Amino acid sequence: xxxxxxxxxxxxxxxxxxxxxxxxxxxxxxxxxxxxxxxxxxxxxxxxxxxxxxxxxxxxxxxxxxxxxxxxxxxxxxxxxxxxxxxxxxxxxxxxxxxxxxxxxxxxxxxxxxxxxxxxxxxxxxxxxxxxxxxxxxxxxxxxxxxxxxxxxxxxxxxxxxxxxxx
Amino acid sequence: xxxxxxxxxxxxxxxxxxxxxxxxxxxxxxxxxxxxxxxxxxxxxxxxxxxxxxxxxxxxxxxxxxxxxxxxxxxxxxxxxxxxxxxxxxxxxxxxxxxxxxxxxxxxxxxxxxxxxxxxxxxxxxxxxxxxxxxxxxxxxxxxxxxxxxxxxxxxxxxxxxxxxxx
DNA sequence: ATTACTTAATTGACGTGTCAATCATCAGCC
DNA sequence: GGCTGATGATTGACACGTCAATTAAGTAAT
Numbered sequence: 001x002x003x004x005x006x007x008x009x010x011x012x013x014x015x016x017x018x019x020x021x022x023x024x025x026x027x028x029x030x031x032x033x034x035x036x037x038x039x040x041x042x043x044x045x046x047x048x049x050x051x052x053x054x055x056x057x058x059x060x061x062x063x064x065x066x067x068x069x070x071x072x073x074x075x076x077x078x079x080x081x082x083x084x085x086x087x088x089x090x091x092x093x094x095x096x097x098x099x100x101x102x103x104x105x106x107x108x109x110x111x112x113x114x115x116x117x118x119x120x121x122x123x124x125x126x127x128x129x130x131x132x133x134x135x136x137x138x139x140x141x142x143x144x145x146x147x148x149x150x151x152x153x154x155x156x157x158x159x160x161x162x163x164x165x166x167x
Numbered sequence: 168x169x170x171x172x173x174x175x176x177x178x179x180x181x182x183x184x185x186x187x188x189x190x191x192x193x194x195x196x197x198x199x200x201x202x203x204x205x206x207x208x209x210x211x212x213x214x215x216x217x218x219x220x221x222x223x224x225x226x227x228x229x230x231x232x233x234x235x236x237x238x239x240x241x242x243x244x245x246x247x248x249x250x251x252x253x254x255x256x257x258x259x260x261x262x263x264x265x266x267x268x269x270x271x272x273x274x275x276x277x278x279x280x281x282x283x284x285x286x287x288x289x290x291x292x293x294x295x296x297x298x299x300x301x302x303x304x305x306x307x308x309x310x311x312x313x314x315x316x317x318x319x320x321x322x323x324x325x326x327x328x329x330x331x332x333x334x
Numbered sequence: 335a336t337t338a339c340t341t342a343a344t345t346g347a348c349g350t351g352t353c354a355a356t357c358a359t360c361a362g363c364c
Numbered sequence: 365g366g367c368t369g370a371t372g373a374t375t376g377a378c379a380c381g382t383c384a385a386t387t388a389a390g391t392a393a394t
Contacts, residue, residue: 011291016299019311023298025240026314027194029321047380066342073192078381080344085379102342102389124178131190132183134320139313144186146306147193153301154196206382214350233372245351247374252349269359269372 030130037126042119047082048091049123050074052116055092055108062107064097091115197297204293209286214249215258216290217241219275219283222259228275231264235273258282 012020035046044052050072055061063071069079083106086092091112097103108116132140179187202213211219217239222228230238236246250273253259258279264270275283299307 010295011288012295012299016307017291017294019307019314020294020298022311022314022318026318026321027198028240029318031194033321045379064342069343073195075382076343077345077383081381082379084344097342100342100390104343121178124184127184127187128177128179129324130321131187131317132179133324134317135313139309139316140183140186142306142309143313144189146302146310147186147189149306150298150301151189151193151196154193154200154297157296157300158200212349231372236373242352243373244353244375248350248352251374264372267360267372271373 033130034123034126037130038119038123041122042115044115044119048086049116049119051079051082051086051106052091052108052112052119055106056113056116060107061113062105065094065104065106068106086112200297201290201293204297205286205290208289209282211282211286215253216283216286218246218249218253218273219258219279219286222273222275223280223283228280229272232261232271232273253279 031046038044038046038049051068054068054071055063065079065083066076069076072079074082083092083094087094090109093107093109094104095107097105135143198213205211205213205216218235221235221238222230232246232250233243236243239246241249250259250261254261257276260274260276261271262274264272302310
């Protein structure tokens with residue numbers, strides 16, 4: 001392997017790093033702007049929104065805890081903590097599942113359903129204003145394509161990191 | 168204003184929404200992968216890293232608290248909490264500033280400097296592996312360009328949101 | 335049926351982030 | 365000096381996220 005050849009380089013070049021920083025800071029700003037909007041228009045957090053959305057789309061407005069976790073890509077424990085908080089606010093309800101009584105069924109309350117309906121439209125408007133409206137159609141297409149490929153790459157490389165020669 | 172004309176539409180189309188979701192999930196996965204890598208290789212969080220980096224680059228390895236906050240784009244209170252934790256771990260030190268004794272000077276300890284040196288290379292390697300290596304050069308360029316424009320747009324629109332007709 | 339293993343979910347501890355309230359100091363003014 | 369208002373930073377309360385440990389219930393082997 002050649003020293004200083006492109007494939008042997010381990011750290012990003014200054015130019016690459018600049019793009020990385022630009023990306024990270026923008027992603028963070030976007031995340032925060034959306035979270036603030038959601039909070040101020042409807043009093044829900046992004047986490048609340050994800051849970052309410054998934055339950056709203058589910059048959060009978062209820063899901064097994066594990067299925068819900070899988071669906072929104074959360075760790076079990078994170079979901080458990082979050083559901084506890086949402087249950088205290090009356091947005092959802094938990095009950096033991098009939099078929100497998102280890103499992104819990106998470107169910108949207110009427111209040112939760114109402115809250116989701118109220119938060120959805122303002123949230124989507126903000127997604128449009130903050131994200132879609134900023135982008136030319138070809139940029140939007142490019143983002144979708146690049147994000148998909150980034151994610152695939154990330155999964156591949158993440159596997160390596162667990163194996164002996166990975167880090 | 169025409170109903171259902173493009174400019175009057177408020178919510179994203181399903182296609183636009185799909186790109187948005189792809190983007191959000193990828194950004195989140197990337198964030199998390201980097202954080203986990205940083206944690207496991209050097210025992211520092213992304214927040215720690217940001218603070219250590221800024222102080223490492225500062226003259227005399229020290230900065231006014233407010234300057235540091237500005238530099239890394241954090242709220243004062245967030246920084247204050249974080250510095251408290253870092254001070255407990257011996258990574259930084261705080262002392263009253265001479266010129267304006269409201270202000271605090273934040274100073275990197277030797278241990279903090281060592282920790283940053285140890286964490287920097289592995290972190291940059293991961294940035295390369297997870298981000299740069301996944302992208303064709305023209306994609307990287309596109310990301311930089313799009314991120315910049317997104318951020319500009321976000322700042323403009325955020326201002327409107329504070330004014331009477333904004334939300 | 336008891337033992338052992340696995341799986342579903344919760345819990346506790348602790349680091350992180352935000353908001354509002356507070357404390358201390360500085361600057362201008364009388 | 366002694367107000368007053370702005371500014372730098374901290375604090376407390378509470379929501380959020382991760383990790384490791386735990387509880388509870390299902391499954392398999394003997």
